[in-house]
Amino acid sequence: MPSLHIVNNKLYRYLPLITRWGAFAIAIVSLLLLNSLEWSKALVWSGLLVLSWITAVFILRKAIISYTLTSTHFHQQFDKGGWLLRWQDIAAIELCTYSQQGWRTPLPWIGIRLKDHSHFLNAICPRITTDILMSQRALLYLGFKQMKEENQEWESKEFEDVILDSSEYTDRSGVRYTGLKAMMANRMRYQRQFHGFDLFLSTSDLDRSGEEFVGLLRRYLAAAQPIEFK
DSSP: OOOEEEESOGGGGGHHHHHHHHHHHHHHHHHHHHHHSOHHHHHHHHHHHHHHHHHHHHHHHHHOOEEEEOSSEEEEEETTEEEEEEGGGEEEEEEEEEEETTEEEEEEEEEEEESOSHHHHHHOOHHHHHHHHHHTHHHHHHHHHHHHHHOGGGTTOOHHHHHTOOOOEEOTTSOEEOHHHHHHHHHHHHHHHHHSOSEEEEGGGSSSOHHHHHHHHHHHHHTOOOOOOO
16 A cells, blocks of 8 residues: 555645745734834734734644554654554554443544554653543543443442553563553553543544544555564
8 A cells, every 4th residue: 555644734735834924924014013103012012923923833733633654554643743553553443432321322533452552652752642641531531431330340430540540551571561651551451441442533633534534544454564663
């Protein structure tokens, strides 16, 4: 399969242009303000313009999420970093659903079930780990609530015990994880119990429907070529 790069926001192509022309426009407006207002007022208005421009660029950059699909890997990239998965470590990719009174309700998340967590845990950086832990709290709570209602063993558990669980985690090969990596590993373990998956993609971060994206990922997964990290 050919490598494919997908971006959720079409404005990313114009971001350098927006940045340059925005700075140029602010410089021109600031000069006009200096010529028409008192210098103190002109500086205040110019400062507000600069602050608004910086905020707009920051928000636009933060909203851009990209995905790279190759014959061996799947990569999600944010403004501050990203995470990487080998296709050979993925067992299944499906749209998430929630069971309520016997009915399956679709959730705005795509679930990824892994065969092995170790490569992911070893490669992900602390900043992205923190973002994942924070952004998926609502999904975790939904699963916890359902598990507590359906399983008597969970009646005495509190949500804080699950969301803040940083107890040492040992993978199948005997590697031990502590701290933030252990919290991520335990979070994946709980999500597997609640929803059947380890990692999740929000459908709001895509450039197409969840069904279309799942179909695309499955095609790459089926055609994947194995690779070993050295």
